[in-house]
Amino acid sequence: MKRxxxxxxxxxxxALLTLAACAPSTAPSSxxxxxxxxxxxxxxxxxxxxxxxEKVVAEAVKEFTAAHPxxxxxxxxxxxxxxRHEKFKGAFNDPxxxxxxxxxxxxxxxxxxAAGGFADLxxxxxxxxxxxxxxxxxxxxATAGGKLYGVPWYIGVxxxxxxxxxxxxxxxxxxxxLEELATTARAVRxxxxxxxxxxxxxxxTFGALPFVWDAGGDIEKLDGPESRKGVKAYTDLxxxxxxxPQACAALTGGKTVELFASGKAAMGIxxxxxxxxxxxxxxxxxxxxxxxxxxxxxxxxxxxxxxNNLGVMRSSGHRTLAVQFVQLLAGKTYQVxxxxxxxxxxxxxxxxxxLAAKDPFLKPFLDTVAAGTRFVPVDPAWVKIDNQKVIxxxxxxxxxxxxxxxxxxxxxxxxxxxxxGRS
Amino acid sequence: xxTLATTPAGPQARARRAGPRPRRRDGLRPWLYLLPAAAVLxxxxxxxxxxxxxxxxxDYRQAQVSGGEPTTFVGFGNYATLLGDQRFWSVLGQTxxxxxxxxxxxxxxxxxxxxxxxxxxxxxxxxxxxAAMAAWAAPAMTGSTVWMFxxxxxxxxxxxxxGIEGFNWFYDRWVAFGVVGAxxxxxxxxxxxxxxxxxxQAVPASVIEAAALDGASAWQSFWKVLVPILRPLIxxxxxxSIIWDFKIFTQIYVMTNGGGIAGQxxxxxxxxxxxAFGSSEYGLGSAIGMVMTLILLAVTLLYIRALHRRGxxx
Numbered sequence: 001m002k003r004x005x006x007x008x009x010x011x012x013x014x015a016l017l018t019l020a021a022c023a024p025s026t027a028p029s030s031x032x033x034x035x036x037x038x039x040x041x042x043x044x045x046x047x048x049x050x051x052x053x054e055k056v057v058a059e060a061v062k063e064f065t066a067a068h069p070x071x072x073x074x075x076x077x078x079x080x081x082x083x084r085h086e087k088f089k090g091a092f093n094d095p096x097x098x099x100x101x102x103x104x105x106x107x108x109x110x111x112x113x114a115a116g117g118f119a120d121l122x123x124x125x126x127x128x129x130x131x132x133x134x135x136x137x138x139x140x141x142a143t144a145g146g147k148l149y150g151v152p153w154y155i156g157v158x159x160x161x162x163x164x165x166x167x168x169x170x171x172x173x174x175x176x177x178l179e180e181l182a183t184t185a186r187a188v189r190x191x192x193x194x195x196x197x198x199x200x201x202x203x204x205t206f207g208a209l210p211f212v213w214d215a216g217g218d219i220e221k222l223d224g225p226e227s228r229k230g231v232k233a234y235t236d237l238x239x240x241x242x243x244x245p246q247a248c249a250a251l252t253g254g255k256t257v258e259l260f261a262s263g264k265a266a267m268g269i270x271x272x273x274x275x276x277x278x279x280x281x282x283x284x285x286x287x288x289x290x291x292x293x294x295x296x297x298x299x300x301x302x303x304x305x306x307x308n309n310l311g312v313m314r315s316s317g318h319r320t321l322a323v324q325f326v327q328l329l330a331g332k333t334y335q336v337x338x339x340x341x342x343x344x345x346x347x348x349x350x351x352x353x354x355l356a357a358k359d360p361f362l363k364p365f366l367d368t369v370a371a372g373t374r375f376v377p378v379d380p381a382w383v384k385i386d387n388q389k390v391i392x393x394x395x396x397x398x399x400x401x402x403x404x405x406x407x408x409x410x411x412x413x414x415x416x417x418x419x420x421g422r423s
Numbered sequence: 424x425x426t427l428a429t430t431p432a433g434p435q436a437r438a439r440r441a442g443p444r445p446r447r448r449d450g451l452r453p454w455l456y457l458l459p460a461a462a463v464l465x466x467x468x469x470x471x472x473x474x475x476x477x478x479x480x481x482d483y484r485q486a487q488v489s490g491g492e493p494t495t496f497v498g499f500g501n502y503a504t505l506l507g508d509q510r511f512w513s514v515l516g517q518t519x520x521x522x523x524x525x526x527x528x529x530x531x532x533x534x535x536x537x538x539x540x541x542x543x544x545x546x547x548x549x550x551x552x553x554a555a556m557a558a559w560a561a562p563a564m565t566g567s568t569v570w571m572f573x574x575x576x577x578x579x580x581x582x583x584x585x586g587i588e589g590f591n592w593f594y595d596r597w598v599a600f601g602v603v604g605a606x607x608x609x610x611x612x613x614x615x616x617x618x619x620x621x622x623x624q625a626v627p628a629s630v631i632e633a634a635a636l637d638g639a640s641a642w643q644s645f646w647k648v649l650v651p652i653l654r655p656l657i658x659x660x661x662x663x664s665i666i667w668d669f670k671i672f673t674q675i676y677v678m679t680n681g682g683g684i685a686g687q688x689x690x691x692x693x694x695x696x697x698x699a700f701g702s703s704e705y706g707l708g709s710a711i712g713m714v715m716t717l718i719l720l721a722v723t724l725l726y727i728r729a730l731h732r733r734g735x736x737x
Contacts, residue, residue, distance in 0.1 A: 082701065085700075085701075085703075086700065089485055089488070089703070092485075092488075093488055111485065111703075114485070114486045114492075115485050115486050115488075116486075202684065202685075245594070246576075246589070246590070246591045246594050247576065247589065247591060249594065249684050250591070250593065250594070250680070250684050380485075380486070383703075384702050384703075387697070387701040387702045387703075388697075388701070388702055389686065392685075393685045393686055396684045396685035397685045400594070400684060400685065402685060402687070
């Protein structure tokens with residue numbers, strides 16, 4: 001009894017002490033400055049094949065420093081893996097080690113906005129001639145709580161890549177509906193057992209979501225009958241007669257790109273940005289692309305409109321210079337150059353139209369965009385859902401037979417609700 | 424902790440007979456000797472634990488760290504969330520079972536090889552020692568990566584030798600735990616082996632000889648003679664192993680890519696890390712850390728107490 005009492009008073013004392021004096025520290029809220037000289041630090045994402053990106057960026061830096069002789073631009077490349085969150089959190093927590101300009105994935109926006117890491121660029125983009133060309137739906141992917149936290153730099157859209165040589169040999173047509181996709185995939189694996197019918201992965205969230213969206217479901221109601229239909233359609237592909245769970249359950253989107261590029265799969269749900277990776281492998285020159293079909297022929301499944309924005313850090317000491325550099329890099333000239341180097345779809349309508357006329361490869365992707373795209377919830381909850389691997393866990397549990405579609409989706413829906421704080 | 428409290432009791436009892444003044448000086452002396460170590464250990468250990476405890480009673484997420492939202496005191500709210508979370512309990516159970524299996528396996532392998540080492544000739548002993556030292560010296564990260572390559576589904580040496588290319592060792596929960604467990608044992612048996620080998624070397628040969636003369640088999644003399652003599656050493660090794668294996672992180676994180684398919688291979692430390700740094704729930708993550716610390720403390724205290732009850736000391 002005595003011990004309990006002592007413990008209690010100790011706990012109360014500790015609580016008082018902490019409340020009074022030492023609540024855990026919080027980063028200083030510096031609003032930054034507006035130096036016109038010095039070094040502008042830029043963070044861009046590292047890519048599997050970075051060299052062409054680096055070259056284009058170096059050109060932009062050269063142009064920028066020619067116009068501003070007193071300014072140096074220092075570019076660092078940061079990983080796109082989940083480690084990026086740590087990098088960004090570090091930058092928010094310690095302005096001294098933060099960049100002035102940073103590229104970030106638009107799915108991370110809500111979390112970064114809630115953390116107060118980026119500056120509101122609404123006025124700057126409004127006053128920027130080229131910026132008026134960015135469509136409203138795209139600006140939305142850089143907007144949180146009514147404030148614009150960056151300039152959409154490029155978007156990426158996924159579509160269905162398929163092997164023309166395999167399809168020709170087996171006398172198959174590219175699928176027109178999701179149902180046909182499944183039967184085609186089975187037919188390929190039956191006749192060519194060393195090939196996967198389609199490369200799908202248990203950790204490939206953005207490969208699975210179009211199935212869910214097409215069935216009428218959504219991330220926020222995963223336990224609805226429509227979502228369940230979509231989850232079933234996708235996880236049915238993770239079976240021995242298409243893409244065996246032994247090999248495919250743990251695959252991420254990036255790994256499915258590798259599978260398709262290395263010639264081990266007859267189809268794959270790949271982005272326009274994966275083109276260079278595929279062209280570097282054995283599947284080069286033996287593939288074509290169509291929009292990922294939906295449940296009815298002629299209507300593509302809604303694709304996820306992923307993309308990256310360029311933002312200016314709130315703590316930046318070179319606000320004007322940083323905004324100018326963003327406008328240069330996100331301007332039409334460099335958007336077109338970035339497309340030519342990396343295959344990134346421009347966000348400026350004029351740049352997109354110009355490229356579509358020049359490059360027929362883009363057609364299926366632009367058709368997909370035209371049919372309507374979807375986005376993840378712009379809410380810090382999404383980062384949580386993503387980090388807790390809620391959707392991959394759901395897919396993997398079904399694919400490995402650890403749970404039925406009903407159980408897995410119910411569990412996932414509960415986790416999504418918890419992330420939104422609705423429980 | 425208990426030893427610190429009981430050791431001064433001896434001199435105190437004696438001092439009581441000699442009068443009050445020397446008692447005080449003698450009572451202080453052990454503490455004086457402890458001072459240098461305490462001066463280093465307390466801040467190094469105390470501050471992180473204090474911060475961990477502090478964070479665990481706050482609603483402290485990324486928004487609070489970077490100043491977007493005010494930090495609020497939630498008392499034991501994080502602990503309540505944790506204890507009500509089914510996933511926490513399943514991960515905890517899994518961690519305890521995995522750690523127990525690892526401790527037993529590490530001890531079995533380490534003790535067997537220690538006995539082998541004490542009986543082997545010069546060259547085999549040298550080779551075994553070198554192999555063990557190499558395993559011991561390999562950083563956990565490097566070792567895990569190498570083992571992961573060995574067990575790779577398509578290109579791994581193991582699959583090529585066995586002729587089962589394409590078999591995914593990390594697909595089934597128990598097979599994956601087995602491979603990771605083997606890596607952990609490989610990493611940690613040298614400590615057990617070297618410690619027990621040193622202990623065996625210190626056992627007078629006459630004792631073993633006497634046992635042999637009395638007709639004890641090798642098995643009997645190991646269990647009835649060596650083990651009782653080495654008990655204090657074994658205790659240290661067991662406690663160390665429990666602590667290491669309970670807070671296993673690197674091997675699981677690297678080899679199963681952060682917890683395996685659908686998180687089936689997650690252990691408490693990985694779970695705490697993912698909660699704190701993946702989901703940016705620093706408060707909740709700290710609560711998991713606190714729970715782990717308390718569990719380990721309890722295990723250690725219980726073990727030491729059990730030893731004292733039996734009238735043995737470290």
